[in-house]
Amino acid sequence: MDADKIVALVTAGGIELTDRRRNTTDDGWSLSFANGATVEVGDDGSARIAGKGSKTVAGLLDLPVASRGI
Amino acid sequence: MKRSSTLALFSSALALCAAASASAAQPGDPPDGLAKIETVVVIFAENRAFDNLYGHFPGADGIDKASQESLQQRDRDGSVLSELPPVWDGLTAKGVTPPVTQAMTEHLPNGPFTVNDAKGFNVPLSVVTHDLWHRYYQNQMQINGGKNDMFVAWGDSGAMPMSNWDTSKGDMWAVAQRYVLADHFFMGGFGGSFFNHQWLICACAPYYANADKSPAKPSIAVTDDSGTALKIADNSPKSARDGVPKFVSDGNLTPDFYAVNTMQPPYQPSGNDPAAGGDPLLADPAKPTTLPPQSEPTIGDMLSLKHVTWAWYSGAWQYTLDHGNHSPTPNFQYHHQPFNYYANYAPGTEARREHLRDAGLSGVSFIQAIDVGVLPQVSFYKPQGNLNEHSGYADIQAGDRHIADVVAHLEKSPQWPHMLVVVTYDENGGIWDHVAPPKGDRWGPGTRIPAIIVSPFAKHGYVDHTPYDTTSILRLITERFELPVLHGIVVRDRAVAAHGEPPLGDLTGGLDLN
Helix, strand or coil: CCCCCCCCCCCCCCCCCCEECCCCCEEEEEEEEEEEEEEEEEECEEEEECCCCCCHHHHHHCCCCCECCC | CCCHHHHHHHHHHHHHHHHHCCCCCCCCCCCCCHHHCCEEEEECCCCCCHHHHCCCCCCCCHHHHHHHHHHHHHHCCEEEEECEEECCCECCCCCCCCCCCCHHHEEEECCCEEECCCCCCCCCCCCCECCCCCCCHHHHHHHHHCCCCCCCCCCCCHHHHHCCCCCCCHHHHHHHHHHHCCCCEECCCCCHHHHHHHHHHHHCCCCCCCCHHHCCCCHECCCCCCCECCCCCCCCCCHHHHHHCCCCCCCCECCEEECCCCEEEEEECCCCCCCCCCHHHHCCCCCCCCCCCCCCHHHHHHHHCCCCCEEEEECCCHHHHHHHCCCCCCCCCHHHHHHHHHHHHHCCCCHHHHEEEEEHHHHHHHHHHHHHHHHHCCEEECHHHHHHCCCCCHHHHHHHHHHHHHHHHHHHHHHHHHHHEEEEECCCCCCCCCCCCCCCECCCCCCEECCCEEECCCCCCCCCCCCEEEHHHHHHHHHHHHCCCCCCHHHHHHHHHCCCCCCCCCCCHHCCCC
């Protein structure tokens, strides 16, 4: 799953994207959402979800919280 | 304009207005005046354009009166779209069964469509649908100088901006029929909820000092030469039918550091956790989305200055502080709590304790205060997330019923004989409306939204065509309680006049105070 797809799915659920930037190792994107969730998405398609609203975002993406997945 | 100049101007305006208010109506004036209103209640729902809910309300400036120009959406190159693009990823929210998929929304004619049309998608009002971009620069690009013909082009949800609903069986439709529907009421600022909640209480744009030297630096937007539109990225799809537009930097801050898209409150409850080892009452200031505490004067400050009692009642406020947030219920929204961005209402202050009140789950504590008759002179009520009608996570029906229930309690309150209630929406939620907003200042007004005026003094069964915006609520409160005028209102009034637009009203056009 790429960053654009993650943003599309989460924002379609009414959760605004509040920040998007390349990560410090320049191998992926760091996304922040209005409900407090953050998603670290790698250029390889891996994703890690954390923060206050992580359960909701994980549900929208069909991904587990704080674990890596495609 | 530099911040210090702004504040100096505000101080001057404050002195002038304080002098002016001294000669205005005084307590004890004839009982047929504004002083009859002793209790003001503002109910602030979420993300609906006027045409989206009330586009076929009898007597209103609805979809039937839309020009061909605004009905037909244009592509990014200015050409008229031959058909609408599909709703990307589908019209219904994830988990809705049966879903309306992206494929089912292919080849819609270029024009508005009704989501609950029995001959169309037939999606009931109780279903949550796809959210849409509702952002500061995109809203201006979509309005396109008043033509309203680029909502699809500069949205992220394909055809979705052209959606509307038949709400004629809804509870609030009936309330609007009994009282006043204002059909030229516009959102105070362009864009989204964060910004428009600020306009409701401050008529101002929040500011992030030295943002270019802060963690928020990458959140500074890159605009084109107009300063009112985002700079389009080289790899952006050329046509709206090919996908969502891409921008060089679609940030939260303007190039001169005003916060116009969602930032998190500096105080809990905030989307951002406290810093590790830091004060648990604060949000981590090092997070790029944490807005520093604000100091611009608010309507709350003005009310307190004049010893007028007031409160911001927030659904699920205490629940969220005590138990954390939960979705889909109550789905508390951190950026819908505008006073939580201001140093005057920081944790530990007496002002916070007095004025930022828990409305309870589903507004139960607020309703209790209504029933007992102990509302302050001015109340703002923010329903919790699942009851606010926001696309993507809330449906229309639940919020409509909840707000109508609150109105019913208000009508039975001991305070009702001298009450004025305004039910409105914070912003349009990225949804198309056909009426051109008045030309104002840099910050707004934006797209037209519904507003219903409920009061024993309201004209009954009346559609009020007076131009209003969110700051009209502040105008009413300011006039009624003889407050100093917030600087943003002065600027807005001057800008509207400079454009030759009729002045924005104070909501009394919907009242019969005689």
